Amino acid sequence: MKILNVASILPLKGLKRENDIILRIQKYLKSNYDVDFLIYKSVPFSGILTSRISDKWKKYKEYAVKGEIDLDGFKTIIYSWFFLPTSNFWVNYFILPLNLLKIRFYLNKERIENLKNSDLILAQNIFPDLIVASIISKKTGKPYIINLRGVFPDNIHKLWFLKNIFKNASKIITHSPTNYKRFKSDLDVKFLPHPVNDNFFKKSETKKPTPIKLVTVCRLLSLKNIDWVIKTLLKAKQEGLRFTFDVIGDGPEFDNLVALVDDFNLKREVVFHGFKDREYIESYLESSDVFVMPSNPETLGLAFLEAVASSCLCVGHFGTGIDGVFEHYESAILTNETSFEEELLLLIREFPNDKYMEIIRNSKEIVDNFSWTEIGKTYMNLYNSAL
Secondary structure (H helix, E strand, C coil): CEEEEECCCCCCCCCCCCCCHHHHHHHHHHHHCCCEEEEEEEEECCCCCHHHCCHHHHHHHHHHHHCEEEECCEEEEEEEECCCCCCCHHHHHHCHHHHHHHHHHHCCHHHHHHHCCCCEEEECCHHHHHHHHHHHHHHHCCCEEEECCCCCCCCHHHCCCHHHHHHHCCEEEECCHHHHHHHCCCCCEEECCCCECHHHHHCCCCCCCCCEEEEEECCCCHHHCHHHHHHHHHHHHHCCCCEEEEEEECCCCHHHHHHHHHHCCCCCCEEEEECCCHHHHHHHHHCCCEEECCCCCCCCCHHHHHHHHCCCEEEEECCCCCECCECECCCEEEECCCCHHHHHHHHHHHCCCHHHHHHHHHHHHHHHHHEHHHHHHHHHHHHHHHC
């Protein structure tokens, strides 16, 4: 099977780190099944003037000029797309006519001929992946699958131009339980979480009474609400409770969070590790008790699933992220801005009691179905049924 993967969310050398899960899934399927992939990857259009703004915009221009690269062993075609410096859905939607003209000019007869040997097309995001995939599908007659990633309006499948694209899709999937719940009544959408590496399943459920070890793994953005955790830990320390909190990741909030820890005199309890590779993360999840990330909004961060596989109790946010895969006080602790402090303080005081251990066991039973073997089979069944 030959698959054209239209994927804007991919890591490129010299640019901001992006999640590599799409590449890892491709590599697994290629190694274990008769599947080959060609990637179409977009970069923001950068001309002579914009390329002088920063190194980032210079890189965009360099990649677009190259037009083709090898990305982790996969042939990858680079094309440009008009983006304004915002992730706002409506901004990208209203400049869609301009991009339609651009992409139709780019997808000339020769490029389309080269794509006709693909059996299936994947669209990994809305802008520009879904638009590009649908145009290629129309010109080649090949089916396409939509992956609902990110945050967008509830009526996205009813909007001009997008309505027919959703209607004509062979399959629609999402790794986000939030998006699954939002669209399952209107669309035939399948929930398909990211796979969890086998190494994360090796940890036992035995917990030491004290001190409780908390951990988070994320890009440090304001929406992750890690400041809630630190403010609650100050109260926990004032109560005389013992704990540690390891923060793995970097991002624009890194310096602010470090300053907050300094102000609260929590440097002995809270350690910032910065960005680390998967093996490093694996070792910290294995030695931790609680994974806490009350981010809002959130898709379904793979770190949540890896933490559960590592026998960590997960603390997330109601209505987003793990809500929908796990249930409050059944397989996770779900909170909001009002309840977070109370729930985390209670957890630090009483962990590990029988109820918390039951939550860990219940969540692990769920994640046992998210191994690479099981998710790989699901992907291949999905691809075959779309043809």
